[in-house]
Amino acid sequence: MNQFVSPLRKPPAGHVRPKFLVFIALAFCVLAVSVAFFGVSAVTPYIGVVLALNDHGWTVQSVDSNGLAREAGIKEGDVPVAINGQPADVFLEKYEKAGIVFEVLIRELTVVNGEGQLKSVARENNPPSSRSVAEVAAWFITSLVFWAVGFYVLIKRPRNMAAMLLCLCGLTFGLALSGNMAAERLVPGALQLQVVAAVIGPWLLFHFFLILPEERAWLRKSRLVYLIYLPAAITLVLFPIMGYADGQPLPGFRTFRLLEYGAGFLAAAGAVLFNYLRAGSPRTRQQMKIVLISCLAAIIPFLVLSIFPATIQNIIPSGFNLLFIAFIPLGLGYAVVTTKLMDIDVLIRRSVVYGLITLVMAAILSAGIITVVVFQDTLGIPEEIAISIGLGGVATLLFGPTKRTIETLVDRLFYKDRYDYRQIIQSMSASLRSLNDCVDISRVIVGTTVHTLNLAGGCLFTKSQSGSFELSAGQGTFADPDKQGELATIISQGIEGIEFPNAASTACSDLAFLIPLIAGDKRVGILCLSQKASRQDFSSNDLYLLQGLASVGAMALHSAMLVRDVSMRDTFVSIASHELRTPLTAITGYAELLLRRDPPEATRRRWLQNIFDNSQKISKMVDDLLNVSRIQTGRTTIKLQRVKVSDVLDEVLSMVRESCDKSKYEFVVDIEPALPDVLVDRDKFGQVIGNLLDNAVKYSPNGGRITLSAHNDPERHRVVVSVADEGIGIGAEDKASLFTTFHRIQRPETQGIRGSGLGLYIAKEWTQAMGGEIWLESQLNKGSTFFVAVPTQTLQDGPKKELHVIGRACQ
Amino acid sequence: MAEHVNRKILIVEDEEAILELLSEIFKEIGDYTVLQARDGEEALRVAWAARPDVILLDIQLPKRNGYEVCKLIKSDSVMSHTKVLLISGTPPNLVWPKAREMGADGYIAKPFSSIMLVEKVEELLTGS
Numbered sequence: 001m002n003q004f005v006s007p008l009r010k011p012p013a014g015h016v017r018p019k020f021l022v023f024i025a026l027a028f029c030v031l032a033v034s035v036a037f038f039g040v041s042a043v044t045p046y047i048g049v050v051l052a053l054n055d056h057g058w059t060v061q062s063v064d065s066n067g068l069a070r071e072a073g074i075k076e077g078d079v080p081v082a083i084n085g086q087p088a089d090v091f092l093e094k095y096e097k098a099g100i101v102f103e104v105l106i107r108e109l110t111v112v113n114g115e116g117q118l119k120s121v122a123r124e125n126n127p128p129s130s131r132s133v134a135e136v137a138a139w140f141i142t143s144l145v146f147w148a149v150g151f152y153v154l155i156k157r158p159r160n161m162a163a164m165l166l167c168l169c170g171l172t173f174g175l176a177l178s179g180n181m182a183a184e185r186l187v188p189g190a191l192q193l194q195v196v197a198a199v200i201g202p203w204l205l206f207h208f209f210l211i212l213p214e215e216r217a218w219l220r221k222s223r224l225v226y227l228i229y230l231p232a233a234i235t236l237v238l239f240p241i242m243g244y245a246d247g248q249p250l251p252g253f254r255t256f257r258l259l260e261y262g263a264g265f266l267a268a269a270g271a272v273l274f275n276y277l278r279a280g281s282p283r284t285r286q287q288m289k290i291v292l293i294s295c296l297a298a299i300i301p302f303l304v305l306s307i308f309p310a311t312i313q314n315i316i317p318s319g320f321n322l323l324f325i326a327f328i329p330l331g332l333g334y335a336v337v338t339t340k341l342m343d344i345d346v347l348i349r350r351s352v353v354y355g356l357i358t359l360v361m362a363a364i365l366s367a368g369i370i371t372v373v374v375f376q377d378t379l380g381i382p383e384e385i386a387i388s389i390g391l392g393g394v395a396t397l398l399f400g401p402t403k404r405t406i407e408t409l410v411d412r413l414f415y416k417d418r419y420d421y422r423q424i425i426q427s428m429s430a431s432l433r434s435l436n437d438c439v440d441i442s443r444v445i446v447g448t449t450v451h452t453l454n455l456a457g458g459c460l461f462t463k464s465q466s467g468s469f470e471l472s473a474g475q476g477t478f479a480d481p482d483k484q485g486e487l488a489t490i491i492s493q494g495i496e497g498i499e500f501p502n503a504a505s506t507a508c509s510d511l512a513f514l515i516p517l518i519a520g521d522k523r524v525g526i527l528c529l530s531q532k533a534s535r536q537d538f539s540s541n542d543l544y545l546l547q548g549l550a551s552v553g554a555m556a557l558h559s560a561m562l563v564r565d566v567s568m569r570d571t572f573v574s575i576a577s578h579e580l581r582t583p584l585t586a587i588t589g590y591a592e593l594l595l596r597r598d599p600p601e602a603t604r605r606r607w608l609q610n611i612f613d614n615s616q617k618i619s620k621m622v623d624d625l626l627n628v629s630r631i632q633t634g635r636t637t638i639k640l641q642r643v644k645v646s647d648v649l650d651e652v653l654s655m656v657r658e659s660c661d662k663s664k665y666e667f668v669v670d671i672e673p674a675l676p677d678v679l680v681d682r683d684k685f686g687q688v689i690g691n692l693l694d695n696a697v698k699y700s701p702n703g704g705r706i707t708l709s710a711h712n713d714p715e716r717h718r719v720v721v722s723v724a725d726e727g728i729g730i731g732a733e734d735k736a737s738l739f740t741t742f743h744r745i746q747r748p749e750t751q752g753i754r755g756s757g758l759g760l761y762i763a764k765e766w767t768q769a770m771g772g773e774i775w776l777e778s779q780l781n782k783g784s785t786f787f788v789a790v791p792t793q794t795l796q797d798g799p800k801k802e803l804h805v806i807g808r809a810c811q
Numbered sequence: 812m813a814e815h816v817n818r819k820i821l822i823v824e825d826e827e828a829i830l831e832l833l834s835e836i837f838k839e840i841g842d843y844t845v846l847q848a849r850d851g852e853e854a855l856r857v858a859w860a861a862r863p864d865v866i867l868l869d870i871q872l873p874k875r876n877g878y879e880v881c882k883l884i885k886s887d888s889v890m891s892h893t894k895v896l897l898i899s900g901t902p903p904n905l906v907w908p909k910a911r912e913m914g915a916d917g918y919i920a921k922p923f924s925s926i927m928l929v930e931k932v933e934e935l936l937t938g939s
Contacts, residue, residue, distance in 0.1 A: 578899065584922040589829075590832060593839075
């Protein structure tokens with residue numbers, strides 16, 4: 001028993017709760033009592049008869065197969081003559097009202113049987129029968145398994161209520177069994193303890209199943225759940241009052257007791273079935289499956305062995321059937337402790353299929369036998385042989401098709417999510433072949449996976465030009481933007497250790513797998529998959545399919561990305577050269593004109609202004625290109641400092657105001673008073689807001705109101721600055737790629753609006769590097785609002801510090 | 812040179828500085844009537860009304876881009892003889908295939924010198 005002491009000596013992490021110590025102390029007391037009862041029972045013989053009062057007076061009602069009475073030849077219907085050294089009449093007088101005398105009262109018995117022979121039996125000076133010892137040993141072994149499992153789960157999951165309850169169940173089970181046997185052997189107090197244990201036990205089991213599923217963790221703390229012990233409490237209170245008299249339980253109350261714990265067991269079984277059918281998570285379902293299977297493994301052999309005729313029972317060692325009960329604690333313990341559960345579905349499916357095949361084959365063969373029997377008079381032996389061989393042939397020929405038909409039938413009825421994975425991969429690669437857009441490809445990959453495996457949801461993050469993973473398709477429960485945000489956070493934190501084929505549910509409960517899509521040695525995407533909608537577990541076939549889909553998908557994505565990169569390069573060359581060459585044309589052109597001519601003063605000034613403006617444009621474009629290059633090679637330097645928001649906003653706004661047509665635009669400023677200072681790079685923060693204001697002007701060709709606001713968000717320690725316009729707005733199809741390099745909205749309204757397509761990309765990267773966030777809300781043709789949130793403090797609150805942004809290498 | 816007198820040139824450019832620059836270059840030569848347009852639709856309107864001999868057409872324009880304007884002019888039976896010279900800052904290899912498809916007579920890349928530009932226009936007009 002040494003290993004059980006360890007929780008006392010070496011407490012599990014942290015301090016040992018006093019309640020836990022009390023529990024352990026109590027557990028060991030119960031354990032000690034149970035072991036003592038088993039020990040006494042093993043060496044003490046018992047009579048094993050029940051006497052009952054009927055129309056013929058007192059007779060032997062039943063004789064236990066393992067008792068001394070049976071060995072002595074006492075049988076049902078014998079009439080008692082003397083009991084415990086007293087004449088039977090004298091002894092039985094006070095039990096007439098009860099009408100029954102249980103074995104717990106009988107030490108010595110003499111009976112007369114039908115033939116008039118006297119048989120007598122006494123506990124004193126008699127060794128226990130071998131069958132009795134075997135029975136005690138079998139129950140002891142079963143209890144031992146229960147205890148071992150109970151303490152094992154308690155050590156493995158010291159703070160788990162389910163483990164505690166399972167341990168209690170084991171102790172109660174052992175106490176009930178040992179108490180029952182000790183009571184039969186007239187050990188004082190055993191009967192009472194046995195009743196207490198038997199009355200409480202089933203409700204403990206019910207309690208265990210109620211709180212076992214993870215989704216019912218809330219119930220573990222609730223006090224209401226203890227109401228389930230009410231029937232047990234009532235029974236325990238009533239037992240000494242009206243259930244016990246003259247050293248034995250009263251028969252009427254015994255029935256009540258049986259009903260009480262019958263109800264308890266039914267409730268427990270109901271809880272198992274309910275958990276199974278309404279499982280909130282696949283784990284619960286698997287746990288319940290294991291419980292059900294272990295119960296079947298225990299009860300079926302137990303019943304089968306118990307109903308065998310007595311002759312066969314004599315061959316089997318006594319108590320052998322009891323050993324099967326040990327499957328129950330093993331199953332329960334397994335369900336509590338393990339986190340990965342076996343794939344039982346496949347096993348069940350195979351059993352169903354082969355069972356049905358056997359039935360069909362048996363029907364064919366029976367048809368043959370019946371034919372032979374019916375026509376045996378008219379048929380000669382050669383014909384009978386021919387028919388047998390023919391039917392055998394038919395059965396053999398039919399085996400294949402029958403198996404296939406039955407499999408299809410079973411799949412269609414119970415396993416809607418089974419499939420031929422080669423076909424799926426083939427059809428997916430066929431549909432991917434015609435696509436070369438990353439988003440379309442992502443949709444196909446997610447759609448195929450979710451549909452084939454019947455998943456609740458799935459989404460795909462693909463590698464963007466900047467090297468980060470961005471959402472490209474989502475379906476089902478993972479189409480929800482909040483969920484996608486959560487997944488993006490998980491991915492950004494790195495998926496090492498939880499990626500496929502490991503379960504990713506540690507990171508997020510409804511996430512089953514994070515599958516990196518790898519082409520060559522590049523990770524081109526990450527596929528996030530939820531659990532199955534049916535809550536079934538993934539089979540090994542599913543995992544093969546996922547592997548296949550992932551590699552086909554990765555190749556398609558990779559080639560699409562190469563095409564995209566080449567076309568991006570073209571876009572880059574085209575936009576960059578356009579944005580540099582146009583101002584350059586103006587500069588050289590006006591310089592030429594000025595060199596050649598001598599225009600009037602006003603014209604000269606205008607031309608010089610043109611040269612100056614266009615030089616500014618080139619310088620801005622070169623700056624942008626350098627900034628992008630710095631971002632992509634990880635050389636951006638951020639100098640964080642405390643900055644007054646309104647100062648920066650005023651400065652930027654006055655610059656933008658000056659450069660635009662004041663008659664068209666109305667600028668509204670809404671800056672919350674007493675804003676806390678923000679911790680940003682002053683220049684970069686100013687440029688970010690400047691970019692947004694420039695865009696607001698640029699993309700409101702018809703003018704309108706431009707609102708610059710700043711509000712405090714004290715909960716998240718940040719200030720949110722927003723720039724709202726009443727311009728052309730941004731469509732859903734542009735929102736996703738708006739913050740990427742050289743993305744320019746291609747709409748009739750945007751033709752002729754000049755821009756490098758770099759502003760928002762730089763704004764996003766810088767904002768994130770400063771620990772902030774940028775996002776937008778927009779309605780097509782109504783206007784857009786861009787939000788920039790920047791932190792008001794950092795963890796190490798220093799006055800001014802330099803920060804190197806860890807770069808992402810551009811591929 | 813007598814035949815060159817009073818040729819009409821339509822300059823389509825949305826960037827004010829470039830529009831003025833191009834106009835100045837051709838006004839300086841003297842024998843061009845310079846017409847201006849600042850977007851694709853205005854370009855088509857002016858072209859219809861004034862029937863220019865040559866159009867200097869920027870590709871990136873509001874309302875209709877240079878390619879569209881070029882295609883519409885070249886597919887029109889009355890206007891199809893008008894010479895169209897596309898101007899853009901985008902490298903020629905990315906522009907010229909499409910420009911030719913739209914029927915443009917020539918392409919000139921920014922930045923250009925005024926002499927080069929005038930030569931190109933003259934060449935187009937005399938070559939016909």
